[in-house]
Amino acid sequence: MGKEQIIREALALPETAIDYHVSQYLAEKFPEKVLVEGNDTLFNVETYARAGHCSLEVQTFIHNQVITDWQGSELSSGIPTMIARFGGFMEKTAGESSEEEISDSSKNAWFTVQWKDNTLDILVMHWPTGFSRVIYAYWILCDSHQIAKDFIQEVCRWNAEVRGEVLVFSGSCWKKDAQLFQAIQGASFDNLILRGNLKQQIREDLERFFTMRQTYDEYNIPWKRGVLLVGPPGNGKTHTVKALINALNMPCLYVKSFRAEHSTDEDNIHAVFDRARKSAPCILVLEDLDSLLNEENRSFFLNELDGFASNTGIVTLATTNHPEKLDPAILDRPSRFDRKYPFDLPEQPERLAYITLWNETLKPALRISEAGAVRLSELAAGFSFAYLKELFLSSMMHWVGSAGQETMEQAMIDQVDVLREQMVSTPDTSEEPPQPKLPSPRRRMRIQLS
Known part of the structure; x- marks a missing residue:
């Protein structure tokens, strides 16, 4: 296997042999270097470099496979904001433009990285398995194990942090979306209309949770929360989620779907909760929960939500338009969703x-x-x-x-x-609309919450 053909030759091997053969080749080819291998998807050196924390050069002695995606807005800037169709957590406002509409990411490539006066060579590779999954692996060549491990730790920690972004899970992977974060900034409790004192109850509930970890620990109460917003579409559930994200100022992880072409629902559910645990304290948003779950993945979801693994510091904030489609094990067991708030038609x-x-x-x-x-x-x-x-x-x-x-x-x-x-x-299947940015009206109606 020649240095220039390492990726091509490796991908021609049986999938179970690729990582071992690459490791063996690199160890033999570069005996003077320390070799460290990993597969944590948080090790994304390209995003780390784009943020200015290191310099990265793609080596041209090898053919690098780079994937280019368009991230542009779905709405034309010529559509007036007031007559554009809004709705849903993932909405894009009219006239909104992306700072970087074209995004490049390396699927198979060799980098040379300069970091804190150290030079590291990094090979990254992806390949499919027979279980409809994609394996991600990387190899680092540098002068010492400590340098490699420190670099991995810095990159993974930085990528795990959510700063002025929403972390979106789709297609079996996470992506930081600063544009979506900005799009929800207009949502607040001041421009949210709900019955009685419902919005005050929801806000105070979660504000107390995030400020009371010491109390939870003192009395050996698991510091986690499950909140389910229930009701027909178009009555403020999504707006409430956005307002909570803005008011609580906690990292937000948003799940679009557990389904993906090259991975199972179980793999993706595990990836979602694994990332939430690494990002805690945080808010994990599961919008339209009934559409995310089915008979095949429900049991695995429940195990991740309330199983052996600790979900310390995670608020699982879910919404549903169709509670009748949810399993009683989700609706009726308090340790999974402690509170269910009704979002009925406005009076x-x-x-x-x-x-x-x-x-x-x-x-x-x-x-x-x-x-x-x-x-x-x-x-x-x-x-x-x-x-x-x-x-x-x-x-x-x-x-x-x-x-x-x-x-x-x-x-x-x-x-x-x-x-x-x-x-x-036609049944109303629209999502909650954005509200005008005005102070809360004085008139309210009190109701007895179930």
Whole structure:
């Protein structure tokens, strides 16, 4: 195996022999160097170098396989923000641009790294196995074991930290998303409308948790928390999750899916909880939990959530639109989800508060009267917050199309019937809408929480 062909020759070997043969070759080829081998996916030297913590040079004596992905926005900057379709935790706002739309990552490559006056040669490789998994491995050549181990520790620690980003799990791997973090910054408890004192209860619950580790330890209570937000779509669950992330200022790990082409659900569930344990204290977000779980992966998920492994410092924050699809072992066992908060359809006081909040964001020509807001809050009985938002957007477009011949108030009254027909013919599957950035309305309704 020649130095220039090491990757090609290694990948031609049986998958169970690749790492051993590469290690043997490097040890024989570079006897004057110390060889350290690892496979921790947190060892991403490229992201560490891009942050300026070391310099990295890709060696050209070997053919390096580099994967280039486009990370651009899905929305055109020409779409006005107010009429763009919002929804869901992973939303992108109109006009949003990525600082780095093209992203390169090395699949198989040889690097020379300069770090703290040390020179390290690093070979990274990926190869598939027969179990629909991808094996990741790296080899470090340097002057001492201590230098190699210190470097691995620094790189892994840095990559484990979440700083001004959301850590997103998709396709069996984690990716730091600063753009998503910025997109959720507009969500707060001040612009969230919920029934009674529900939002205060949720916020105080988790704020107390993160400040009471010493108390939990003193009384031998496991310092972990499971919170499930339950209710039909469009009623504030996602907005609440975003507001909590902003208010608690804790690392956030967001799971898009446990499914991936080259790995099993069990592998991915383990990877999710393993990373959460390394990032704790943190918030692990499982949006639409019922869609993440199935009969095959449910048992493994429960073992990771409440098994032998410690989940110290982890708040597992899940949402579901369909609690009936969840196993009773998830819904009814307190040690898994300690609290379940109901997110029901808004009643008239909440509808009026939401309409008032939106109305104050409009330009004067579009605003409706206080009496009109009250009338609309009564006419829109049964509307979710998502449909109330759609009421404003569709009415604005109708008003623009009529060239101002009809008042905004009349347009909204007309649109109530149109949207109600849509509600009857099509179930509301939209996600929670972003709320206008205004102070909380004074009017509230108290309810008895289950």
